[in-house]
Amino acid sequence: MTLNQLTAHEAINLIKKKRITAYEAMQDIFTQIDKVDNLIKAFLVINREEALKQAKEIDKKVKNGEKLPPLAGVAVAIKDIIATRGTETTCGSKILKGFYPPYNATVINSLREAGAIIIGKTNMDEFAMGSSNENSAFGPTYNPWDLERVPGGSSGGSAAAVAADEAFFALGTDTGGSIRLPASFCGMVGLKPTYGRVSRYGLIAYASSLDQVGTITKDVTDSALVMKVISGHDYKDSTSASLEVPDYLKSCQEGIEGLKIGVPKEYFIEGIDPEVKDAIDKTLKLFERLGAKIEEISLPHTEYALPAYYLIATAEASSNLARYDGVQYGYRTENCEDLSSIYKRTRSEGFGNEVKRRIMLGTYALSSGYYDAYYLKAQKVRTLIKEDFDKAFSKYDILITPTSPTPAFKLKEKIADPLTMYLTDIYTLPINLAGVPAISLNCGYNKNNLPIGLQIIGKHFSEETILRAAFNFEQNNSVEKKKPSMKPAKHKEAKK
Amino acid sequence: MKEEVVIGLEIHIQLMTKAKMFCHCSTDYIGKEPNTNTCPVCLGLPGSLPVLNKKVLEFAIRTAVALNCEINQVSKFHRKNYFYPDLPKGYQISQYDLPLGRNGYMEIFLPKSQERRRIGVTRVHIEEDAGKLVHEGDIASSSYSLVDYNRCGIPLAEIVTEPDFRSPEEARIFLVQLRSMVQHLEVCDGNMEEGSLRCDANISLRDAKSTTLGTKVEIKNMNSFKAVKKALQFEVDRQKMLLTEGIEIIQETRHWDEAKNVTVSMRSKEEAHDYRYFPEPNLLPLKVDLKMTDEIRRNLPELPEARRERFINNYQIPEYDAEILTSTKALGDFYEKAASLYSNSKVISNWIMGELIRYLNENKVGIEDSPISPEKLVGMLKLIDDGIVSGKMAKGIFEKMFKNGKDASKIVKESGITQITDKNELFEVIDTVIKENPRSVEDFNEGKEKALHYLVGQVMRYTKGRAKPDFVFNAIKQRINKTIR
Numbered sequence: 001m002t003l004n005q006l007t008a009h010e011a012i013n014l015i016k017k018k019r020i021t022a023y024e025a026m027q028d029i030f031t032q033i034d035k036v037d038n039l040i041k042a043f044l045v046i047n048r049e050e051a052l053k054q055a056k057e058i059d060k061k062v063k064n065g066e067k068l069p070p071l072a073g074v075a076v077a078i079k080d081i082i083a084t085r086g087t088e089t090t091c092g093s094k095i096l097k098g099f100y101p102p103y104n105a106t107v108i109n110s111l112r113e114a115g116a117i118i119i120g121k122t123n124m125d126e127f128a129m130g131s132s133n134e135n136s137a138f139g140p141t142y143n144p145w146d147l148e149r150v151p152g153g154s155s156g157g158s159a160a161a162v163a164a165d166e167a168f169f170a171l172g173t174d175t176g177g178s179i180r181l182p183a184s185f186c187g188m189v190g191l192k193p194t195y196g197r198v199s200r201y202g203l204i205a206y207a208s209s210l211d212q213v214g215t216i217t218k219d220v221t222d223s224a225l226v227m228k229v230i231s232g233h234d235y236k237d238s239t240s241a242s243l244e245v246p247d248y249l250k251s252c253q254e255g256i257e258g259l260k261i262g263v264p265k266e267y268f269i270e271g272i273d274p275e276v277k278d279a280i281d282k283t284l285k286l287f288e289r290l291g292a293k294i295e296e297i298s299l300p301h302t303e304y305a306l307p308a309y310y311l312i313a314t315a316e317a318s319s320n321l322a323r324y325d326g327v328q329y330g331y332r333t334e335n336c337e338d339l340s341s342i343y344k345r346t347r348s349e350g351f352g353n354e355v356k357r358r359i360m361l362g363t364y365a366l367s368s369g370y371y372d373a374y375y376l377k378a379q380k381v382r383t384l385i386k387e388d389f390d391k392a393f394s395k396y397d398i399l400i401t402p403t404s405p406t407p408a409f410k411l412k413e414k415i416a417d418p419l420t421m422y423l424t425d426i427y428t429l430p431i432n433l434a435g436v437p438a439i440s441l442n443c444g445y446n447k448n449n450l451p452i453g454l455q456i457i458g459k460h461f462s463e464e465t466i467l468r469a470a471f472n473f474e475q476n477n478s479v480e481k482k483k484p485s486m487k488p489a490k491h492k493e494a495k496k
Numbered sequence: 497m498k499e500e501v502v503i504g505l506e507i508h509i510q511l512m513t514k515a516k517m518f519c520h521c522s523t524d525y526i527g528k529e530p531n532t533n534t535c536p537v538c539l540g541l542p543g544s545l546p547v548l549n550k551k552v553l554e555f556a557i558r559t560a561v562a563l564n565c566e567i568n569q570v571s572k573f574h575r576k577n578y579f580y581p582d583l584p585k586g587y588q589i590s591q592y593d594l595p596l597g598r599n600g601y602m603e604i605f606l607p608k609s610q611e612r613r614r615i616g617v618t619r620v621h622i623e624e625d626a627g628k629l630v631h632e633g634d635i636a637s638s639s640y641s642l643v644d645y646n647r648c649g650i651p652l653a654e655i656v657t658e659p660d661f662r663s664p665e666e667a668r669i670f671l672v673q674l675r676s677m678v679q680h681l682e683v684c685d686g687n688m689e690e691g692s693l694r695c696d697a698n699i700s701l702r703d704a705k706s707t708t709l710g711t712k713v714e715i716k717n718m719n720s721f722k723a724v725k726k727a728l729q730f731e732v733d734r735q736k737m738l739l740t741e742g743i744e745i746i747q748e749t750r751h752w753d754e755a756k757n758v759t760v761s762m763r764s765k766e767e768a769h770d771y772r773y774f775p776e777p778n779l780l781p782l783k784v785d786l787k788m789t790d791e792i793r794r795n796l797p798e799l800p801e802a803r804r805e806r807f808i809n810n811y812q813i814p815e816y817d818a819e820i821l822t823s824t825k826a827l828g829d830f831y832e833k834a835a836s837l838y839s840n841s842k843v844i845s846n847w848i849m850g851e852l853i854r855y856l857n858e859n860k861v862g863i864e865d866s867p868i869s870p871e872k873l874v875g876m877l878k879l880i881d882d883g884i885v886s887g888k889m890a891k892g893i894f895e896k897m898f899k900n901g902k903d904a905s906k907i908v909k910e911s912g913i914t915q916i917t918d919k920n921e922l923f924e925v926i927d928t929v930i931k932e933n934p935r936s937v938e939d940f941n942e943g944k945e946k947a948l949h950y951l952v953g954q955v956m957r958y959t960k961g962r963a964k965p966d967f968v969f970n971a972i973k974q975r976i977n978k979t980i981r
Contacts, residue, residue, distance in 0.1 A: 003503050082543075083541075089542070101536075101542070102542065201543065201544070202543040203543055204542040236545060236547060237545050237547075238546070238548065238780055239777075239779075254861065314776060316774075318577075319575055319587055319774070322577060322587060323540050323585045327583060328539070329541075339581070343579055363772065368772070371772070371773075375774060
């Protein structure tokens with residue numbers, strides 16, 4: 001076993017205890033990246049020298065007996081939608097190729113203060129718009145469990161990197177499921193916090209009222225550990241909550257006796273893969289054995305989440321992406337005669353198709369004469385969806401659903417029809433609209449050895465509860481702990 | 497048909513907070529090197545987020561309260577979306593359906609008719625300013641433009657009036673009084689030339705008996721109060737002529753061309769703007785509670801109207817004087833300082849309204865930068881009172897004071913020109929003049945008053961103006977009478 005295969009908390013512990021050095025752990029990380037990333041293509045940018053240098057500095061601190069910060073020495077991969085000073089940040093788009101932010105996102109500063117070492121930026125669907133990582137301007141990322149399949153999106157690079165042991169953990173972002181879906185397709189633990197729990201300063205905006213930064217980790221303990229570091233009020237983000245950050249690590253280890261679990265029937269309708277249903281059923285039985293009470297419930301407005309999302313998110317996106325105009329930074333078209341052509345050609349040439357599609361949708365939803373029928377109406381529906389959750393949480397502590405109706409699908413399988421692709425997110429979208437926290441973790445494999453994701457949803461600011469439920473499940477389930485094969489299903493020899 | 501002119505104004509004032517509206521950058525951007533007064537937030541860099549500067553809210557509420565507005569207890573920010581290079585985010589954070597203040601008014605005083613007119617204020621809201629574009633050559637033919645983002649994010653209050661003005665002059669008067677008001681409130685320095693106060697207008701004509709509005713034309717690009725009046729007057733004439741010829745007035749935006757003194761249609765450059773307003777998701781709704789509003793109302797600084805009344809009562813000066821002296825805060829401050837150092841407040845008023853304002857205007861200097869301070873003015877007045885210089889001499893001294901900023905006594909000392917107070921010295925000159933001008937003496941004795949004035953003039957010439965005219969006048973009379981007798 002090589003050091004990069006450890007979980008973050010294991011590596012941190014061993015470094016602290018001087019059983020391993022941060023430098024050798026980092027070396028194993030880069031050995032793995034060199035070995036597999038030409039197959040996985042999780043990374044867009046790798047900062048090898050700087051990372052090794054920082055690892056040495058941690059080792060120096062260890063040697064001097066200095067107190068180590070909570071994430072000291074571990075390699076973290078960052079989704080390329082989060083601003084990193086001096087490192088190219090493209091959001092998976094041609095229009096930001098060559099953009100080097102002059103500042104760090106708040107979460108980056110938090111990670112750095114905690115001693116984590118940023119090794120690179122990961123591939124993603126362009127501007128976080130997608131569910132398969134096939135919308136990147138720089139090519140897709142491949143699922144380590146089966147290289148012919150998608151890793152999920154839009155944080156596909158981050159999820160694949162962690163699953164392939166190319167990083168100890170990663171940051172992703174989730175607007176409609178973009179952490180939870182790839183986490184589930186890659187067998188990892190993905191947590192989307194409550195809206196406002198983690199600062200959005202430096203998170204390049206897709207849909208401002210839905211976006212959140214979250215964690216992609218190998219286990220629940222790591223998720224709790226990283227959440228403690230990145231959560232908290234930030235004055236630079238007016239939507240960040242002024243609430244204390246609990247000790248997630250401590251509380252997740254308590255039991256779940258008496259936990260009241262609701263299972264919304266709307267998430268088990270036609271179209272769900274029978275193996276997924278089966279895995280969830282087994283999961284629920286385990287929860288019962290652990291002392292939880294399970295009941296079927298209804299979230300009656302679930303079916304409206306997808307259309308509401310595609311009006312609200314695209315409307316906000318159409319405005320958030322207006323700044324990519326070729327004037328100040330990033331890509332600018334070379335053929336232009338006047339202002340109008342700079343705008344039109346830069347954006348036509350610089351944006352990919354899905355981004356353009358959503359900008360047009362969103363512009364339409366906000367336009368004069370249509371605002372009331374679309375955007376305003378969607379926001380009202382959003383309130384109803386949120387109220388469904390509020391009502392549910394007045395009686396139940398958590399809700400359990402599958403993360404996705406199916407495990408990872410094949411590349412190009414859904415890319416031809418956007419609507420088919422959009423349906424991938426039906427179980428994750430409502431959570432973003434309501435702003436509640438949710439975690440996805442592995443609860444089994446299908447017959448093709450593809451991971452199946454379990455989603456645990458909590459009420460606002462109840463990350464402690466969902467982490468606790470997840471931890472107890474993780475510690476007590478009989479799901480085999482295995483590593484991805486990093487081969488295509490037909491066992492074709494990987495090209496070096 | 498008797499036509500009635502209907503005008504409404506849309507005014508933007510830059511609020512004088514220390515920091516910009518949504519970031520910590522300084523608002524002191526004028527004269528700075530381009531793009532040095534910026535940060536990721538006001539540049540709209542990817543990932544940046546706005547954080548409201550609370551002082552902006554305070555200044556805006558102060559303005560809305562002084563304009564007698566109802567303050568909305570819950571107010572929202574909206575995004576106004578459009579593409580232009582000076583707008584880095586591709587949208588402006590502004591307000592739409594829930595502005596800070598509504599249904600206010602300001603009373604203006606129309607000196608010609610001695611009338612008080614109430615001008616309705618539809619709304620007061622806050623928004624961020626955009627950057628500046630500089631075009632190589634002129635806007636129509638330039639091959640490139642440069643963008644300076646220093647001004648991005650400067651806080652603005654937008655004040656929209658009801659269409660209550662009935663003449664261009666009324667609009668101009670309103671602007672003068674509004675400027676004085678915002679200066680006294682210490683929220684804005686009201687400088688149209690520097691862009692801290694901007695004005696667009698809407699104008700239409702209608703039958704005086706009608707209550708429906710005529711076709712509205714929007715006028716932009718007026719860069720001074722005078723320009724506002726000229727542009728509006730041009731529009732009145734243009735529209736009247738069209739109506740007389742039976743031509744329909746087109747609803748459009750027109751630019752004032754200061755060089756050609758005409759308004760020009762911007763129709764070809766206009767696209768129907770759909771701003772796709774929606775609530776700004778990065779900012780929370782504004783909560784303005786009654787307590788905060790009341791406290792601001794109680795602590796309002798003295799407004800120009802109240803100051804004018806106080807000047808009239810305390811300093812015993814006429815309304816006309818008080819009006820001029822309170823037309824800007826700085827002028828009022830100057831007057832009060834001077835009046836605190838000198839008992840004859842009317843004399844001070846005369847000197848300020850006369851000589852001082854004249855020199856300031858001639859040299860295009862603001863009262864804040866006046867080389868003659870209130871103390872120096874009073875110093876000069878004291879010299880007159882003490883008889884060291886005459887009133888006439890003082891005018892010359894005043895000019896010198898303005899030119900080189902020295903105080904009066906220094907100038908007098910350096911030039912050695914003081915009023916002659918020694919009676920003997922004066923009588924010497926008087927006797928000389930009388931001796932040299934027997935004809936004039938004769939003429940005076942024959943009843944020609946003019947001859948006396950001539951003699952006084954001669955004495956003044958001899959003494960190079962240093963004699964006191966009334967003393968000389970009486971002294972000559974005395975001497976001549978003595979001689980005759």
